Amino acid sequence: MDSPAEKDKTIKAFQESQEQYRYVVNNLKEVVFQTDPAGKWTFLNPAWTEITGYHIEESIGTNIINYIHSDDRQQSLDTYRNLIDRKIEFCRYTVRFVTKEKDLRWTEIFACLTFDAENNITGITGTLNDVTERILLLNELQQAKETAEEAFREKSGELRAAHQQLLDIIDFLPDATFVVNQEKKVIAWNKSMEKMTGVPKEEILGKGDQAYSIPFFGSKEKVLIDYIFLTDKEKLNNKQIQIIGTTYYLERFVPSLNKGEGAYLWAMASPLFDSEGNLVGAIQSIRDITHRKRYEDAIAAEKEKLAVTLRSIGDGVITTDTNHNIELVNKAAEDITGWTQEEASGRPLDKVFHLAEEKSGQVYSKPLEEILKNPNNTDITSHIILMAKDGARKIITLNVSRIKDKDDIGNVLVFRDITERKRLEAQLALSQKMESIGQLAAGIAHEINTPMQYVGDNTRFLQDAFQDFHDVLKSYRELIQAAEEEGVSKELSAKVRQKEKDIDIDYLIGEIPQAIAQSLDGIKRVSQIVLAMKEFSHPGKKEKTLSDINRAIASTVIISRNEWKYVSDLETILEPNLPLVKCVIDEINQVILNMIINAAHSIKEVVEKNSAPKGKITIITRNAGTHVQILISDTGAGIPPSIIQKIYEPFFTTKEVGKGTGQGLAIAHDIIINKHKGNLNVESELGKGTTFTISLPLTETDSNN
Numbered sequence: 012m013d014s015p016a017e018k019d020k021t022i023k024a025f026q027e028s029q030e031q032y033r034y035v036v037n038n039l040k041e042v043v044f045q046t047d048p049a050g051k052w053t054f055l056n057p058a059w060t061e062i063t064g065y066h067i068e069e070s071i072g073t074n075i076i077n078y079i080h081s082d083d084r085q086q087s088l089d090t091y092r093n094l095i096d097r098k099i100e101f102c103r104y105t106v107r108f109v110t111k112e113k114d115l116r117w118t119e120i121f122a123c124l125t126f127d128a129e130n131n132i133t134g135i136t137g138t139l140n141d142v143t144e145r146i147l148l149l150n151e152l153q154q155a156k157e158t159a160e161e162a163f164r165e166k167s168g169e170l171r172a173a174h175q176q177l178l179d180i181i182d183f184l185p186d187a188t189f190v191v192n193q194e195k196k197v198i199a200w201n202k203s204m205e206k207m208t209g210v211p212k213e214e215i216l217g218k219g220d221q222a223y224s225i226p227f228f229g230s231k232e233k234v235l236i237d238y239i240f241l242t243d244k245e246k247l248n249n250k251q252i253q254i255i256g257t258t259y260y261l262e263r264f265v266p267s268l269n270k271g272e273g274a275y276l277w278a279m280a281s282p283l284f285d286s287e288g289n290l291v292g293a294i295q296s297i298r299d300i301t302h303r304k305r306y307e308d309a310i311a312a313e314k315e316k317l318a319v320t321l322r323s324i325g326d327g328v329i330t331t332d333t334n335h336n337i338e339l340v341n342k343a344a345e346d347i348t349g350w351t352q353e354e355a356s357g358r359p360l361d362k363v364f365h366l367a368e369e370k371s372g373q374v375y376s377k378p379l380e381e382i383l384k385n386p387n388n389t390d391i392t393s394h395i396i397l398m399a400k401d402g403a404r405k406i407i408t409l410n411v412s413r414i415k416d417k418d419d420i421g422n423v424l425v426f427r428d429i430t431e432r433k434r435l436e437a438q439l440a441l442s443q444k445m446e447s448i449g450q451l452a453a454g455i456a457h458e459i460n461t462p463m464q465y466v467g468d469n470t471r472f473l474q475d476a477f478q479d480f481h482d483v484l485k486s487y488r489e490l491i492q493a494a495e496e497e498g499v500s501k502e503l504s505a506k507v508r509q510k511e512k513d514i515d516i517d518y519l520i521g522e523i524p525q526a527i528a529q530s531l532d533g534i535k536r537v538s539q540i541v542l543a544m545k546e547f548s549h550p551g552k553k554e555k556t557l558s559d560i561n562r563a564i565a566s567t568v569i570i571s572r573n574e575w576k577y578v579s580d581l582e583t584i585l586e587p588n589l590p591l592v593k594c595v596i597d598e599i600n601q602v603i604l605n606m607i608i609n610a611a612h613s614i615k616e617v618v619e620k621n622s623a624p625k626g627k628i629t630i631i632t633r634n635a636g637t638h639v640q641i642l643i644s645d646t647g648a649g650i651p652p653s654i655i656q657k658i659y660e661p662f663f664t665t666k667e668v669g670k671g672t673g674q675g676l677a678i679a680h681d682i683i684i685n686k687h688k689g690n691l692n693v694e695s696e697l698g699k700g701t702t703f704t705i706s707l708p709l710t711e712t713d714s715n716n
Contacts, residue, residue: 039306042139045125047357048132050074050091062118062141064111080107080115087120090255094124095132103253103260103277105142117146121262121277127353138303145186145296149281152180152294160286186296190283191236193291195219207268207299227265227276235261235280236295257282262300275304327407329424330414335360338421347407347428349400364424365398366409374398397426406430479514486510555687558596560639560707561585564630567603575611578618579626579645586633592707598682599707603630605675606643606703613647613701626700638689641705650695658693683707 036043036056045054051074055067063070063078070078079087083106090102101123108118122137181188181199187207190199196219200212208226215222221231238252238259253260259280268274280295321328327344331337336359340352348355348363355363366375397407407426414421486507568581575581592599607628614626626646633640650658659680683691683705695701 036310039138039303041303043136044075044139045134045136046075047134048095050076050135053134059139062110062116062139063108078108080109083107086255091135094122094135097124099253100250101137101253101262102255103262103279104255105146105258108139115143116141117143129353131353133356145184148180148184149294155180156283157286181294184296186298188294188296189215189223189236190294191219191223191292195221195237195240197223198292199294204297207297227267229267234295235259235278236293239280239282239293240290268299269301274299274301276300325427327424327426327428329355329360329364329426330421331360331424332421335422337363344426347397347399347405347426349403360424363400367396367398367404397428406433479516479519483507483510483514483516555593555595557591558594558599559589560592560599560641561589561632563596563600564603564632564641567600567607568630571604571607571611574608575614575628578611578615579628581607581628581630584629584631586631589632590634590639590709592639592709594687594707595682598686602679602682602705603641603643605679609675610643610645610647610701613645613649616648617646635706637710638706638708641707642702643705644700644702646700649697649699649701650693651697655693655695659691 039056040058040061042058042062043054043056044052044059047053052071055070057067059070060066065078076084076087086104087106090104093099094102101121103119103121105117105119107115110116119140119142120137121140122135125133125136127133181190182201184201185203187203188199188201189197189204192198196217197215198217200210200215200223205211210226215226221233221237223236224230224232224234227234235252238249251261251263259278261278262275263278264273264275266273268276277298277300278295280293282290283292283294285291321339321341324341325343327347328339328341329337329344330339336357337355340348340350340355345351350363361375361377368375395407395409397405399405405428408429409424409426412423412425414423564583564585568583572581607630610628614628617623617626628646629642629644631640631642631644633642658676660677680691683689687707689708690704690706692704692706693701694704
């Protein structure tokens with residue numbers, strides 16, 4: 012069973028993992044997004060607001076298509092269908108997004124499907140990259156190209172100038188870019204290409220036969236730009252290439268770059284046409300995305316680490332979004348609630364997580380809202396019933412925490428099924444009670460036997476006395492009859508007097524009332540013991556009711572009398588008109604009995620060890636305003652300071668093996684502190700004695716103050 016500290020450690024590890032994940036995502040300049048299968052946003056990082064002007068909160072739940080320019084929507088829908096139909100593994104294409112200010116931003120979309128453990132599609136994840144500047148530059152390039160072609164027909168000098176302008180534009184593009192003519196010879200190789208490959212343009216310009224691939228692979232290989240010149244059938248052979256319109260996209264790892272460490276490259280290639288629509292060449296742009304891929308790998312590793320952690324912990328974990336819709340259900344939560352991740356995902360929490368108050372059975376209609384009303388009231392440790400999917404009722408402890416970034420982004424619920432623990436606690440309490448009753452049984456039998464012995468002796472005496480009186484009465488009747496018939500003879504009168512003398516009638520007249528009084532007193536004492544035993548051992552309801560603490564103490568003192576009467580005197584100083592306390596009275600009886608027995612055993616140790624006279628146990632009750640206090644003091648051996656912090660630990664005892672279970676004070680601590688929200692304090696001086704102070708709250712608001 013995990014301790015509260017271990018549970019807090021698990022929650023902290025979970026939150027730290029999420030913070031690391033959020034930090035990486037929130038600092039990317041590209042938009043990181045997730046959608047459900049219908050295309051509705053479920054996650055966006057802050058770059059979304061930077062690019063579009065829309066706030067994340069107003070965008071979540073809306074469809075991606077709503078933000079795409081109407082002229083580009085069909086292209087996006089066609090690509091989306093190919094992705095959903097699994098005709099392509101990923102998609103990469105460029106569309107225009109309409110910002111909140113109604114401006115247009117060219118955005119490059121890279122996306123792929125996400126799946127659950129059963130390989131079912133759960134949505135789409137990917138990135139959006141603002142390529143407006145590059146597109147504008149490419150448009151300028153195309154416009155410049157067209158201008159150059161027109162100028163070529165008019166004036167070769169102007170054509171050369173325009174051509175140089177094109178080269179200048181290409182040269183200053185941020186992405187590594189090169190251009191080939193229709194013979195696939197390099198006619199442009201910009202500064203970024205020189206930096207990426209280490210090859211100056213003077214060494215590559217005019218070369219063909221795939222010479223542009225050698226700086227990347229060390230040999231001639233087919234690269235993306237080559238596919239523009241292939242037939243449609245040849246293009247389809249490479250499943251990694253995505254074609255949207257006339258633009259080709261490819262992502263590839265190149266081991267030779269970055270001084271042999273390798274690099275992830277993203278490439279885009281497009282054909283170039285003359286004014287007549289004839290293919291005259293192609294252009295390819297290359298971007299090093301190694302840094303981004305490492306971020307993605309780190310995020311994936313962190314997510315896997317988090318997933319393994321959640322699968323491994325014994326506590327149930329459910330996370331929700333800000334609308335209280337379920338996002339995650341771990342294995343333990345599946346076992347406790349009966350709902351699988353697939354069944355619960357996307358459902359409102361109150362449709363899956365059914366909670367009820369243990370005593371009244373009242374169902375919480377909106378459990379999360381009610382818990383979060385008070386920011387300090389996020390920990391519920393008792394009286395909460397979870398109704399599982401199959402109808403089973405389980406007792407749980409529950410902790411709720413908000414997941415925060417700059418604002419709340421969701422909630423995490425950590426809970427534990429303590430049904431079996433509660434059952435074992437009840438069994439342990441009953442076992443302890445039965446142990447106490449068994450321990451007291453011999454003493455109670457002795458307490459009852461003493462008055463019953465003189466009740467029996469007196470009853471036999473009265474039986475014999477009655478027989479003697481019967482004989483005398485018979486003689487009196489003979490005397491009366493003789494007096495009525497013949498007169499009383501001296502012999503008969505002497506016989507009657509002798510009978511009175513024989514039975515010692517004066518003694519009987521004096522002793523019979525005492526015998527009757529002693530018998531009545533014995534019967535009263537037995538009745539008190541039986542009543543006290545009945546009140547102590549009666550299996551009352553486990554609900555708190557207004558109870559008389561003074562009466563409970565009096566009953567417990569009676570049934571424990573044989574435990575203390577030979578070694579100590581016991582004095583009770585009970586405050587009159589003590590307020591009734593709302594408690595489970597048989598549990599309080601158990602605590603008081605444990606305290607009295609412990610006190611008696613401590614005094615017995617001193618008496619036997621030092622041949623000392625009787626000690627003393629004092630029990631005091633008093634009204635402390637918000638609490639009722641019970642003070643139980645003894646003149647026993649006291650508790651050594653070295654162990655006083657351990658006395659409430661389960662199974663801790665200083666008694667010899669077989670003479671104590673170490674459960675008495677542990678159960679007392681649980682009953683007073685946890686179940687009744689009171690306080691239990693101890694003061695002890697070695698060789699002088701010990702005082703336990705029990706404080707029970709008079710109202711719920713006074714608990715544990």
